[in-house]
Every structure is written in C-alpha cells, then in structure tokens.
Amino acid sequence: MNGVVxxxxxxxxxxxxxxxxxxxxxxxxxxSGSRTxxxxxxxxxxxxxxxxxxPLIFLAIWAATSPALVTDMVLQAPAAVQLPxxxxxxxxxxxxxxxxxxxxxxxAFHALSRTLAPAYDAAQTRIDWIATAIVLxxxxxxGAYAYLHVRPEFSARTRIERVVLGLLLGASxxxxxxxAGIVASLLYEAGRFFSVVPVxxxxxxxxxxxxxxxxxxxxxxxxxxxxFWGTFFIGAVIAxxxxxxxxxxxxxxxxxxxxxxxxxxxxxxxxxxxxxxxxVYGYFAALTVAPAVRQFAVxxxxxxxxxxxxxxxxxxxxxxxxxxxxSMADDSLAAVPNSMRDGSLAMGATPSETITRxxxxxxxxxxxxxxxxxxxxxxxxxxxxxxxxxGVATLTANPFASTTTVTRQIVDLxxxxxxxxxxxxxxxxxxxxxxxxxxxxxxIVALNVVKRYxxxxx
Amino acid sequence: MNTPKITxxxxxxxxxxxxAIHDISIDVDMDHVIAFIGPSGCGKSTFLxxxxxxxxxxxxxxxxxxxxxxGQDIYAPEMDVVQLxxxxxxxxxxxxxxxxxxxxxxxYGPRIHGLATSRSEMDAIVERSLTRAGLWNEVKDxxxxxxxxxxxxxxxxxxxxxxxxxxxxxILMDEPCSALDPIATARIEELIHDLRGRYAIAIVTHNxxxxxxxxQRTAFFHLGTLVEYGKTSDIFTNPKEERTKDYxxxxxx
Numbered sequence: 001m002n003g004v005v006x007x008x009x010x011x012x013x014x015x016x017x018x019x020x021x022x023x024x025x026x027x028x029x030x031x032s033g034s035r036t037x038x039x040x041x042x043x044x045x046x047x048x049x050x051x052x053x054x055p056l057i058f059l060a061i062w063a064a065t066s067p068a069l070v071t072d073m074v075l076q077a078p079a080a081v082q083l084p085x086x087x088x089x090x091x092x093x094x095x096x097x098x099x100x101x102x103x104x105x106x107x108a109f110h111a112l113s114r115t116l117a118p119a120y121d122a123a124q125t126r127i128d129w130i131a132t133a134i135v136l137x138x139x140x141x142x143g144a145y146a147y148l149h150v151r152p153e154f155s156a157r158t159r160i161e162r163v164v165l166g167l168l169l170g171a172s173x174x175x176x177x178x179x180a181g182i183v184a185s186l187l188y189e190a191g192r193f194f195s196v197v198p199v200x201x202x203x204x205x206x207x208x209x210x211x212x213x214x215x216x217x218x219x220x221x222x223x224x225x226x227x228f229w230g231t232f233f234i235g236a237v238i239a240x241x242x243x244x245x246x247x248x249x250x251x252x253x254x255x256x257x258x259x260x261x262x263x264x265x266x267x268x269x270x271x272x273x274x275x276x277x278x279x280v281y282g283y284f285a286a287l288t289v290a291p292a293v294r295q296f297a298v299x300x301x302x303x304x305x306x307x308x309x310x311x312x313x314x315x316x317x318x319x320x321x322x323x324x325x326x327s328m329a330d331d332s333l334a335a336v337p338n339s340m341r342d343g344s345l346a347m348g349a350t351p352s353e354t355i356t357r358x359x360x361x362x363x364x365x366x367x368x369x370x371x372x373x374x375x376x377x378x379x380x381x382x383x384x385x386x387x388x389x390x391g392v393a394t395l396t397a398n399p400f401a402s403t404t405t406v407t408r409q410i411v412d413l414x415x416x417x418x419x420x421x422x423x424x425x426x427x428x429x430x431x432x433x434x435x436x437x438x439x440x441x442x443x444i445v446a447l448n449v450v451k452r453y454x455x456x457x458x
Numbered sequence: 459m460n461t462p463k464i465t466x467x468x469x470x471x472x473x474x475x476x477x478a479i480h481d482i483s484i485d486v487d488m489d490h491v492i493a494f495i496g497p498s499g500c501g502k503s504t505f506l507x508x509x510x511x512x513x514x515x516x517x518x519x520x521x522x523x524x525x526x527x528x529g530q531d532i533y534a535p536e537m538d539v540v541q542l543x544x545x546x547x548x549x550x551x552x553x554x555x556x557x558x559x560x561x562x563x564x565x566y567g568p569r570i571h572g573l574a575t576s577r578s579e580m581d582a583i584v585e586r587s588l589t590r591a592g593l594w595n596e597v598k599d600x601x602x603x604x605x606x607x608x609x610x611x612x613x614x615x616x617x618x619x620x621x622x623x624x625x626x627x628x629i630l631m632d633e634p635c636s637a638l639d640p641i642a643t644a645r646i647e648e649l650i651h652d653l654r655g656r657y658a659i660a661i662v663t664h665n666x667x668x669x670x671x672x673x674q675r676t677a678f679f680h681l682g683t684l685v686e687y688g689k690t691s692d693i694f695t696n697p698k699e700e701r702t703k704d705y706x707x708x709x710x711x
Binding site: 259260337339340341342343344345346347348349350353357358361362 | 510512515517539540541542543544547548550552554555556557558566567570571617620621624
C-alpha cells in the first residue's frame with residue numbers, strides 16, 4: 001500500500017462518514033420534530049472532517065519522514081554491516097537498492113544493493129502497514145469522537161463556519177507568504193551580489209556594461225544609474241506624457257460629457273486596451289512605431305536617430321497605460337458628489353469651468369493616486385521595452401536616442417550563458433530588488449493618497 | 459412696486475416618459491418670499507429647478523411652457539444659461555461647499571463671472587457676502603480654512619454667501635434646512651427674513667411650519683399639479699381646496 005492508496009482510503013472514509021452522519025442527522029431531525037441546531041449536512045461535514053483531516057495531516061508528515069525510517073530499518077539488516085562508511089558510495093548503494101525493491105531498476109551496479117533489496121522491500125512493507133494502521137486508527141478515532149457529539153442540540157454549524165474561516169485565511173496567507181518568499185529570495189541573491197559589488201558602485205555608478213566585466217573590479221561596469229534613468233525616462237516621463245493627458249481627458253469626457261449610450265460603448269472599448277497582452281504592444285512598438293519615429297526624426301533633420309528610441313517604447317507604453325489612468329480618474333471623478341457639480345453649474349459656471357475648478361481639484365488625490373499606480377506599472381513593464389527599447393545603456397535625455405531600462409536589462413542578464421553566481425547574473429537580482437522596492441514604495445504612497453481622499457467623501 | 463420678477467406660465471416637465479409637473483403658473487416677486495410645499499415627489503423641486511434651468515443637467519428632462527425673468531424668455535435659444543444662473547442663484551438641500559477655502563468658496567462665482575478686478579475688490583465682495591449671509595463674524599479669522607470643515611449650518615450659510623456673491627436678483631432655495639438641526643434652521647430662517655426685499659426668494663420646503671414662518675406666499679403642490687396658491691396666512695388658516703386642508707392638517711403627506 002503506498003501513499004496514493006492511503007489517500008484514497010482516507011477520502012473514502014471521509015465520504016462514508018459524511019453520508020452516514022447525514023443520514024443519522026436526518027433521522028433524529030425527523031424523529032424529534034423539533035428544530036436541530038444545524039442542518040444535516042453540517043453534521044456530515046463535521047464528522048467527515050474529523051475523520052479525514054487527522055489522517056491527512058499524518059500522511060503529509062509521514063510522506064516526509066518515512067523514507068528515513070525505511071533506511072534506518074534497512075541499516076538494521078544483517079547485510080548492512082558490509083556497507084561502506086557514510087559517503088557518496090553508501091548513498092548510491094542505498095538508492096540503488098531502493099530502486100530495485102520498488103521494481104524501478106533491473107540491473108544492479110553494486111552487488112551489495114542486490115542483497116539489500118529484499119531488506120528494503122520488507123522494511124517498506126512494514127512501514128506501509130504501520131502507516132495503514134495509523135491512518136485507520138486516526139480516522140476511526142476522529143470519526144467516532146465526532147460522531148458521538150452529533151446530537152440535535154450540538155451546533156456543528158458554527159464549527160464548520162470556523163473551518164471555512166480557517167481555509168479562507170489559509171488561502172490568503174499563501175499569497176502573502178509567497179510574496180515574502182519572493183522578497184527573501186531577492187534579498188538573498190541581491191545580498192550575494194552586494195558582497196561582490198559595493199552598493200555605492202551599483203547605485204551611483206554611471207557606467208553599465210555587463211558584457212565586459214573586469215573580474216578584479218566588477219563594480220566599475222555595473223553602475224545602474226543609466227538604467228534607472230532610462231526606466232524613469234521611458235516609464236515616468238514619456239509614457240506619462242501620453243497617458244496622463246489622454247487618460248484624464250477621456251475620463252472627463254466619459255464622466256461629464258458623454259451621453260449614457262456613448263459611455264456604454266466607449267468605456268468597455270477603452271478597457272479592452274488594458275486586456276491586450278503586452279507582447280502585442282511590444283511588436284506594435286518595435287515594428288510600427290519605432291520605424292515611424294525614426295523616419296519622423298530623420299525628416300526633421302536628426303540623422304542619427306535610433307530605431308530603438310526611447311520615444312517609441314515610451315509612446316506605446318503610454319498608450320498601454322491610458323486605460324489605467326482613465327479608469328482611476330473616472331472612478332475618482334464619479335466619486336465627487338453630484339452636488340458639487342450642480343453647485344458650480346448653479347453659480348453660472350460653464351461645464352468646463354466646473355470641471356477644471358471644482359471637479360478636478362476635488363478628484364485630484366484620486367487622480368494622483370491613479371497616476372502613481374500607473375507609473376509603478378510602467379516602470380515594471382517588461383515586454384514592450386524588451387522588444388522596442390535598446391540593450392545599450394546610455395545616459396541621455398534625448399527621446400530619439402536609444403535608452404535601456406531596468407526590466408530590459410534583467411531579461412538580458414538572465415538569458416545569457418553566464419554561470420549563475422557571476423556578478424553579471426547576480427546583478428539581475430539587485431536590479432529586481434531595486435525595482436521591487438521602488439514600485440512597492442510608489443504603490444504604498446498611491447494607495448495612501450487614494451485612501452485619504454476616499455475618507456473625505458464618505 | 460410689486461411687479462413680478464419671474465413669471466411662469468403653463469410649465470410642464472417630464473422625465474423620459476413620466477410627466478413630473480403639469481401646467482404650473484406662478485409669479486415670484488421681490489417683496490414676498492414664496493414657499494412651495496407639498497408631499498415628497500409632488501414636483502415642487504422640479505418646478506424650482508425650471509426657474510434657473512438646472513433641469514438642463516438631467517438629459518432626459520423636457521420642459522415646456524413659458525418662464526420669463528423680467529419679461530425675458532429664459533428658454534429662448536438666445537438665452538445664455540451662464541448669465542441666467544448668475545441672476546438666479548440657487549441653494550441646495552444638502553450644503554455643498556466646494557472643497558476649497560471659505561474665501562475661495564465665496565470668490566468662486568465672482569471669479570468665473572469676472573466681477574472683481576483687484577484683490578481688494580474681491581476681498582470686499584467676500585466680506586459683504588459673508589456678512590449678508592450672517593457668517594462673517596464666525597469665519598473672518600479663518601477664511602483660508604476649508605469650507606467643508608464648517609458645521610452643517612455654517613456650510614449652508616456659506617452656500618448662501620456663495621450664491622449672494624454674484625449679486626443675483628433671485629435666490630432659489632431647495633429645502634435648505636432639511637439637513638440641519640433646529641438651531642441652524644432658525645438661523646437660516648432669520649437670514650431669509652433679512653434677505654427679503656433685496657432678492658426675490660423662492661423656497662421649497664416640506665416643513666409646513668417653516669413655510670408659515672418664512673413666507674408671505676405659499677403654493678401647494680400635489681401629484682405634479684399646483685393645487686392652491688395664495689397668501690401664506692390664507693393657505694394656512696383658510697384653505698379653499700379640500701386637498702390643501704388635508705395636507706395642512708396633516709391628514710396625508
């Protein structure tokens with residue numbers, strides 16, 4: 001009997017417990033005629049959980065510990081005295097014996113493993129029987145304990161609710177714990193990087209060329225300032241120069257001017273923009289916008305314009321961000337009470353005066369929050385810049401020149417062939433950590449701004 | 459002496475398919491505060507909002523009939539709504555100061571209409587308006603604080619000051635005290651007394667005592683029609699219509 005069979009057995013016992021308890025509860029509910037404190041299926045679940053959960057927990061622990069127990073038992077076998085002292089060979093013989101016993105291997109490299117295989121087989125069988133016995137015992141004990149509690153006045157409902165609460169809590173903890181795990185691994189790898197490269201070199205260095213790292217002084221070519229600048233320039237300057245005005249104006253149009261019919265059609269269309277995979281934006285940027293930008297630049301006399309210009313990536317990113325800005329601004333404009341608008345209109349203000357002087361100032365914190373969230377999304381955006389921005393880190397404020405971003409560089413660093421613990425590869429984690437911290441900070445600030453604003457109007 | 463400021467004749471309003479008011483004809487003049495009373499949904503607020511075309515902000519609203527301000531048709535195509543609303547101010551049910559400073563709240567109207575050319579002129583307008591609204595002494599030391607930080611009654615007087623600041627001829631009040639406590643209500647009612655004669659005032663209220671206290675003319679609305687219109691004292695002591703009498707005596711509404 002292996003783990004899967006035990007698992008099925010446990011679940012089966014749980015189902016039997018559920019069905020029989022439910023029958024029992026239906027019975028006393030009918031007999032007593034009075035109202036029971038819980039519905040029959042609550043009792044069913046209560047007993048089923050008591051039946052199945054303890055064995056499941058046991059099985060989880062057992063799966064982790066039983067191989068060691070089996071090995072211990074094998075070492076007690078008479079043949080085990082011939083084993084070499086602990087080390088690589090001993091481990092190899094043991095694992096070969098295990099494979100033979102399980103029928104996964106046919107020939108044996110070590111003669112000793114063949115003699116140990118029956119011992120393995122016996123030990124595994126014994127362990128399995130022990131496990132089966134414990135599972136059955138736990139299931140019966142738990143089930144019996146719970147079944148004895150099942151009386152009309154026993155409130156199984158509240159206990160089941162508590163279990164549901166626990167499940168939901170567990171589910172939400174998984175997301176949080178995963179985040180913590182990601183941060184921990186980032187911190188660990190970044191820590192390894194910073195043990196080789198000084199933090200100051202990385203944060204303040206202006207020369208970035210991971211292709212030609214001097215092993216004696218890796219920090220000299222891993223200065224991330226050009227990357228931070230490029231990220232800021234593309235994500236926070238160019239993209240926002242597109243996204244803020246267009247997003248804001250579309251929100252104003254949709255909330256203040258559009259007829260309900262137009263709003264019904266245009267709002268979903270705008271939201272579809274947010275659903276386009278970023279890789280599609282990426283090749284739109286690389287194949288359509290970038291050449292157009294270059295042609296335009298050449299036409300106005302900038303001969304050296306790059307075909308991987310910051311402008312192309314930034315423009316497309318800005319378009320991608322429009323729906324975010326627009327929908328945040330839309331929400332905050334819609335949250336401004338209508339009485340504000342009426343008050344202003346009743347003073348004889350025109351609709352545009354009302355918007356610029358009353359509605360927008362009132363909605364400003366929400367709009368600012370939305371813009372900050374959009375910035376944090378833009379600087380974390382990867383696909384567009386991988387496809388449309390340059391890989392060469394230059395420190396320039398010229399939108400027609402090529403610039404690179406943090407995310408683009410992370411992709412480049414990790415897709416190379418360098419070994420995993422070289423400064424070049426580890427730099428990706430340092431970049432990732434920096435990006436993570438910046439976006440985290442932006443999100444915290446943005447959410448706080450939005451929250452404070454919400455409090456004023458509720 | 460007693461020429462009507464606003465004359466409304468056969469005014470009907472419908473929202474989409476539903477007709478809200480039918481054939482209302484009423485005059486508003488400078489010397490008499492006129493109160494519109496009636497049960498909820500009787501159309502009194504709808505009628506009030508036709509007088510400065512605030513119904514324009516509701517896309518489905520259709521207005522027919524004739525409303526004249528000093529003899530000028532306010533629904534005529536050449537009528538400028540901005541000018542109309544500068545002349546016919548409005549105070550709403552819930553105090554709605556803008557989320558700006560007290561000073562900026564009052565200065566809002568004069569600023570959009572370009573009534574002041576210098577800072578000192580604006581200061582004078584703000585002080586005069588707040589004084590007339592009976593709020594100056596309470597707020598003169600904290601004009602830069604937010605208007606939304608005031609108490610409900612003060613906010614409502616701030617809204618009245620805001621309306622007064624553009625020097626309107628008519629002030630429409632849509633249940634201005636319904637969100638206020640009795641003391642704040644009493645202050646607003648005193649204020650209405652003080653403002654009478656300087657402005658033509660129409661007030662919607664569903665508090666009959668308030669109508670009796672502040673108005674000289676009362677119009678009783680029921681189910682979108684004007685049931686009775688006359689001197690407040692007559693309406694409350696000697697109503698001609700049975701429905702008015704039932705409402706006044708509290709049999710329904």
